[in-house]
Amino acid sequence: MKNTDWSPQRWLRIALPAVLIVVWLLAAGLGGPTFGKISDVSTNDQASFLPASAESTVARDWQLKFVDSNVIPAVVLLTSEEPLTQDQLVEIAGLSQKMGAVPGVQKPTAPATTTIAGPIPSQDAKAVEFLVPISDTGEIKRVVAELRAELDASAPEDLSVYVTGPAGLTADLVSAFGGIDGVLLLVALLAVFVILLVVYRSVVLPLLVLFTSVFALCASILVVYYMASWDWIKLSGQSQGILSILVIGAATDYSLLFVARFREALSQVDSKWTALRQAFRGAWEPIVASGSTVILAMLCLLFSDLNSNRSLGPIAAIGILFSLLAALTCLPALLVAFGRVSFWPFMPKVESGHGHRHKHTAGGAAGLSAGMTAGMTSETSNDVERGLAGVGGVWRRIGLLIARKPRLTWVVTLVLLLAASTGIVQLQANGVSQTEVILGQSNAVDGQRALAEHFDGGSGSPVLIIADQGSKDQVLAAVERTEGITEASLYTGSGRPDATAEPVVKDGRVLINATLKDQADSESAEQVVVELRKQLPQVDSSVLVGGVSAIALDTNVTAQSDLFKIVPLVLLVILIVLILLLRSVVAPLLLIGTVVLSYVATMGVSALVFNHVFGFPGADATVPLFGFVFLVALGVDYNIFLMTRVREESLIMGTRAGVLRGLGKTGGVITSAGVVLAATFAALGIIPLLFLAQLAFIVAFGVLLDTVIVRTLLVPALSYDLGDRVWWPAKSARFGQGLLAKEGKSEPLDPARR
Structure with a gap:
């Protein structure tokens, strides 16, 4: 097949990229300013995330009838090393009036009364407490900060002063989320830029990919902001942080897949428009399939009974949708605008010998050394020669390992993953106290x-x-x-x-x-x-x-119930998508099984690390569910990238050669994408909250495990060992037809040869 240059009309070459770039710039211009306002529509009140049917929710509704306001109590505590003197107690009693004057503290209905209870002395006479009702719950961080400032200025010397209780803990929790808007995003973007700089050794390309990711995030934030302001969803600081990381990671992953296809095409054709068309043909299906899989998996959270989980579903789905759109519209427009300069200073050049898409060396194993073919049959050598033609470095060595001993490779890998999975029995995901949620300093x-x-x-x-x-x-x-x-x-x-x-x-x-x-x-x-x-x-x-x-x-009980409800639903949805994409039953079942095994192994290792390395007191009850949804959905992404390419190559050269070719062609880009996604999720660890620190480790480690072990060794070795059976119920005669036509054969090769 001869590649011919193709290019649209001149006006379209100029107008189309320009319009797409302007549209995304407009989205960024509208969405960017909402970063600073999104906390205004965010809530971190745990009670608001429970279902309306929960007993504690019903009891809370009744409580509001008695107190006639949505007040949050703060406990003001003053402690001393020695018993408090009478003079100190008199001075402490005067604090009640000063605290009552702080804006946001509930005011009395009569001038001579106060809503503050206290001072209440302890039995050991070394502490005094006040119960201070906070009425301005929308500004609880400010009110608590002003209370602390007033107490620091007015309390007797040599006393330790604390503002704690539900109001104090909520204020410190909001402060812990304060790094999400700026610091978290900056760390994630910096990590992505450095990784892309190292991988592609280009200054321009990382910027183009980052612009694509940031544009996708701005558009997502804009939509989520208005959905939260219209009270369609409940947005928390937790969901906000996950959205930022998810969009940056997913948009970068999809962009890298498109970039890999575009760069490969530029080495075959002169025209950047021809290269863009070839990149679209090869990349749109796996990108759309991957994005759709993640979106559907996230939307399964709508069946959760916890409002926090239910809201995260559409929030994450919106983020993935804009990541998908940006990778297929904004990035191509930027790439075609910059052309080969996108990869400067190492710009790809058209290689000689591209009259055919795949170069096939006659004589089967003639291109392989004797050491490489030792122990291989001539049929296997032919598969290896076809599959690894043009593939070098580590991916050629991995391909040779799989071709020589496919069964031993997947058996050893399987045993290692099963061994790692045993640690899951030590996972303590029964919830932790709110005092253990905040990892940093907290008054x-x-x-x-x-x-x-x-x-x-x-x-x-x-x-x-x-x-x-x-x-x-x-x-x-x-x-x-x-x-x-x-x-x-x-x-x-x-x-x-x-x-x-x-x-x-x-x-x-x-x-x-x-x-x-x-x-x-x-x-x-x-x-x-x-x-x-x-x-x-x-x-x-x-x-x-x-x-x-x-x-x-009620939160812990509901979260554990959601786990057993959502997990089967997510697996079913992903299985259906994979069956439709790969036109097979065996391959989707294989992929689902390996991703689930990867998840269990990740949770097993995570439990050991949490308990024996970090010394965490336990885990939030929602951690297993969030870990499952992100790891399974994102893990399937990489397998989709791999197996769609394997199927494409298998139709041309046969299944076993196609496995080696697909692995060799996608290995670098998938590994890069995995490292990028792991780095972005690891950035969540800078937020001093137990849940986000644990989720950061689970997803970062799980993505690397899936990228380096499962997608590199387990899936290819299993697929190679199964041969054409991996595509059942498709007929084996369909695979390798491209090679047969090229060689002028009228009959398909014996399936046993593949």
């Missing part, structure tokens, strides 16, 4: 630890029980008898318990506040909630148990 976390030393751990974050008015005394007595509860009282409308006042009644129900012995977000506190939900319905069948501990418990 609120330090305050929670100090609070537990002087007061009941659950001070400021009580268990909330909604009970029928007629059974309030029996329910209160049952709560007080429960192990792990230090005290309980009916809500009377004031900040402190008052046994002489009448309880507030709303729609025939009362609110009971129960103080926990342990921290409200600890595992022991969650067990108290479990016990209350078991015992209290025997007294009042309509009772509801809520609060911080109940929210944490």
Whole structure:
């Protein structure tokens, strides 16, 4: 087949790239400014992510009827090494008025009263606490910061001051997410630029790819911002960080695949437009298939019961969609505008001998040395010669290894992955306390630890029980008898318990506040909630148990339920896409099996690293699900890149030669893409939050494992060993027809030769 130069009309050559570039510049111009505003439509309130049917959600709705506002309590704690003196206590008491004057602290309804409870001294006389209601929850970070500043200026000297409790922890959590908008993006882009610079040894190409990725991210941010502002989705700092990393990584991956095809075509033809057309023919199907697979996998999260997971689905899908569009429109426009200069200073030149797409050396193994063909049959040598023609370096050596001992290669690789998988039994994904979520320095976390030393751990974050008015005394007595509860009282409308006042009644129900012995977000506190939900319905069948501990418990239970619901759905969707793409049943099943094995091995290694290297206290309950969705969807991407090329080559030269050829031609670009994606996800580790640090390691390690081991050795060796059977139910006679036509043969080769 002879390659002929092709070029559109002059006006189209100028107008088409210009229009596409202008459109993406416009998207970047509109989306870029929303980076600074997206935190305005983001929430990190754990309660808002629970389903409406969760008991803690229903209890929270009832709580709002009693307090008449969406207030978050802050616990202000002052501690001393020695018992506090009377003068210090008098000075501490005066802080109540100063804290009440801070903008955002709930104001009293009557001039002579205060909404702040305290000062409350500890039994050891070394600490005092205040319960400060924060009404301006939209500016909680600012309010807590001003509270801390006021206390630092006004509190007695030699006292340690903390603002903790739900409000303090939320403020520090928001601060931890503060690096997402700028620092995270900068680190990710810098990592991508350096990797591309090393791989392609070009100054221009990395910039073109980065522009493509940034344009895709700006367009994604713009759409997500408005969806969140219209309350179509719930955006969290967690989802925001994942979106940025996912778009940069995916857009770069798709771009690299297109760039590889474009560069390969430039070595065969003179015209950059002809090269662009050939690149489109070879790249659009795997890119669209890969992007569609990830989009569908992400949309499976819509079936999650956790609102945080359900919202991440469309957010991630939007990011992948724009990554896909940018790689197929913006990048080609930039490449054709710059032409061969895109690869400066090592610009590709047209190689001689490209009258045919594949150069085939007559004589079978004549082009291979005796050492290379040792132990091979003549048929195998022919496959190797055809498949590895023009392939050099490490990919030629890997191809020879697979051709010589395909079964030994995949068996050894399989055993290693199974061994790594055994570590998954040590994965502790049952959730962690909120004080362990923040990895960096936190005044609120330090305050929670100090609070537990002087007061009941659950001070400021009580268990909330909604009970029928007629059974309030029996329910209160049952709560007080429960192990792990230090005290309980009916809500009377004031900040402190008052046994002489009448309880507030709303729609025939009362609110009971129960103080926990342990921290409200600890595992022991969650067990108290479990016990209350078991015992209290025997007294009042309509009772509801809520609060911080109940929210944490319901979140963990729902997350684990989602895992068993979403995983089979994602696998089914990906399997269907692969069957349609590869026109086969065996190959898709093989790919699904290897990617799942890669995921399990990754989680096994991650569990060992988390427990014995990093010393993490456990893992968030959503980590296994997020790890699965990202690793399986993105892992299949690389197998799609490989197997679509293998199928393309197999139709020309036969399956076994096609496997070697496909591996040799895609090896470099897929490895580069894997390293880029691993580096971008690793950037999440700069955010001092346990969940993101764990997700960063899981995805980065998993992508490298999948790229270096699964896609390089396991999948090619299995495919080579199966031969034409890997394409079942397609007939084996279809494969190698291009070579037969070239050699002038009328009958297909014996399938055993392949």
